[in-house]
Amino acid sequence: MDRLEVPHASLEVEAAALDADDPLAAHRAAFVGAETSLIYFDGNSLGRPPRATAERLARFVTDEWGGRLIRGWDEAWMDLPFAIGDRIGALALGAASGQTVIGDSTTVLLYKLLRAALDAQSATDPERVEIVVGRDDFPTDRYLVEGIAAERGARVVWVEVDTSRGVDADLLRAAVGPRTAVVLLSHVSYRSGYLADGPALTRIAHEAGALVLWDLCHSAGSVPMDLDAWGVDLAVGCTYKYLNGGPGSPAFAYVAARHQHRLTQPVQGWMGAADVFSMGPQYRPADGMRRFLSGTPPVLGMLAMQDTLDLLDEAGIDAIRRKSIALTDFAVRVADGILGPLGVSLASPRDSAERGGHITLSHPAMRAVTARLWRGDVIPDYRDPHGLRIGLSPLSTSFIETLAGMRAVADALRAEA
Structure with missing residues (x-):
C-alpha cells in the first residue's frame, strides 16, 4: 500500500x-466559476467575481449610463x-463614517498619504525627516518610500x-526615534502572510511621535480591523483581492478625522476642490475626505x-475570519502530511493569530511547479525565493477544493522531481 493513501483518505x-459544518459554505455558490473543476488558490491577488456583478454591470450600462447619461453625476455618481x-x-x-473614500490605484493613494504625512510632520518638526519601512514590504511600498524620500530630502530607515x-x-521599536516622521507598515505581509x-x-x-500609514491590501475583507x-x-x-472588485478596481484611503484638516495631498485635481464646479482660478482643498x-x-x-460588500454584511467579518483560520490551519496540516515528505517547508507563521488569509510553501522547484499547476487549472501564485502562495478566500473557497489543490501540488512536485 502507498504510504500516502491512509493520510489522503483521512484528509x-x-x-x-469541515465543509458540512461550515456556516459560510452556501456563499460559495455566489461566485462565478466556483462550480467548475478549476482550483483557485489566488483569491489574495484577484478574487472571483460574484454572479450578481454581471447583472449589476449590465443594469448600469442600460439604465444608469444609458438611461440617465450625464444626469447620473448629480443623481448618484458624485457620492x-x-x-x-x-x-x-x-x-x-472598524472606521466611522467620513474617513474612508474610494479613489485612485493603491500606488497613487499611498503616494498621496505618505507624502502628505511626511510634509505635515516636517512642517511641525523639521528634524522629523525619516520614513520607516520594512525591507520585505510589497515593491510598490518600498519604491514609493525611496522616491518620496529623494523628492523631499528625507531619509529611509x-x-x-x-x-x-x-x-x-x-x-519597530529599534527603528523609530525622534527623527521618525512616518512609519509605513503592512498589516498582512504579501509574501509570508504574517499578520502584524x-x-x-x-x-x-x-x-x-510618528504617524503610521497601514497597507491593508492583503487584509481588507479577510481580517477584522x-x-x-x-x-x-x-x-x-x-x-480586487478579498473585496472582489475586479482587475484594477480602485483602492480606498482612510484618514482619521483628526488629521484631515492638516494634511495637504500633493495631487491637486478638480475633484478635491472645495467647490468642484466653480472652476475657480485657484485651488482650495475641500473639507473632509473629498x-x-x-x-x-x-x-x-x-x-x-x-456585491461582495453585501456578502460581507450578511456573513460578518468575524465569521469570515474564523473560516479563514480554519482554511489555513487545514492547509498547513495537509502540507505537513503530504508535502513535508517531499521537502516542502512552511514559509509562513504556524500560529493562526500571526497569519492572514494565505500561506507560503517553500521548495526549490516551486517556480516550475506553479507553471505546471496553471496548465492543469490549479491556480496558486509564485513569489521568490522558492515560494508557492496558497491564497484561500473564505467566501469562495471550500475545504474539499483546498485538499484537491494541495494534492495537485504534491503530484506536480513528484513530476518535477
Whole structure:
C-alpha cells in the first residue's frame, strides 16, 4: 500500500466534514466559476467575481449610463466614492463614517498619504525627516518610500525582517526615534502572510511621535480591523483581492478625522476642490475626505465590489475570519502530511493569530511547479525565493477544493522531481 493513501483518505473525510459544518459554505455558490473543476488558490491577488456583478454591470450600462447619461453625476455618481468608502469602513475596517473614500490605484493613494504625512510632520518638526519601512514590504511600498524620500530630502530607515514573517514590535521599536516622521507598515505581509499586531505597532509609532500609514491590501475583507479604536492615522488598501472588485478596481484611503484638516495631498485635481464646479482660478482643498480625491471618480470600477460588500454584511467579518483560520490551519496540516515528505517547508507563521488569509510553501522547484499547476487549472501564485502562495478566500473557497489543490501540488512536485 502507498504510504500516502491512509493520510489522503483521512484528509478527505476531514475536508468533507469541515465543509458540512461550515456556516459560510452556501456563499460559495455566489461566485462565478466556483462550480467548475478549476482550483483557485489566488483569491489574495484577484478574487472571483460574484454572479450578481454581471447583472449589476449590465443594469448600469442600460439604465444608469444609458438611461440617465450625464444626469447620473448629480443623481448618484458624485457620492459613490464616499458612500462605498463608508461601507468598507463600517464592514471591514472598524472606521466611522467620513474617513474612508474610494479613489485612485493603491500606488497613487499611498503616494498621496505618505507624502502628505511626511510634509505635515516636517512642517511641525523639521528634524522629523525619516520614513520607516520594512525591507520585505510589497515593491510598490518600498519604491514609493525611496522616491518620496529623494523628492523631499528625507531619509529611509529600513527594517530588516525574516521573509517568513514581518515587522514585529521589537523590530519597530529599534527603528523609530525622534527623527521618525512616518512609519509605513503592512498589516498582512504579501509574501509570508504574517499578520502584524495593528494596535501594538500603531502605539509604538505614536510613542516615538510618528504617524503610521497601514497597507491593508492583503487584509481588507479577510481580517477584522478596528482602525478607529487602534488610533490609526492613515491607511490604504486595494479592492480586487478579498473585496472582489475586479482587475484594477480602485483602492480606498482612510484618514482619521483628526488629521484631515492638516494634511495637504500633493495631487491637486478638480475633484478635491472645495467647490468642484466653480472652476475657480485657484485651488482650495475641500473639507473632509473629498480633499484626498484628484480626478473624476472611477464609477465603473466601483460597481463590482458592492456585491461582495453585501456578502460581507450578511456573513460578518468575524465569521469570515474564523473560516479563514480554519482554511489555513487545514492547509498547513495537509502540507505537513503530504508535502513535508517531499521537502516542502512552511514559509509562513504556524500560529493562526500571526497569519492572514494565505500561506507560503517553500521548495526549490516551486517556480516550475506553479507553471505546471496553471496548465492543469490549479491556480496558486509564485513569489521568490522558492515560494508557492496558497491564497484561500473564505467566501469562495471550500475545504474539499483546498485538499484537491494541495494534492495537485504534491503530484506536480513528484513530476518535477
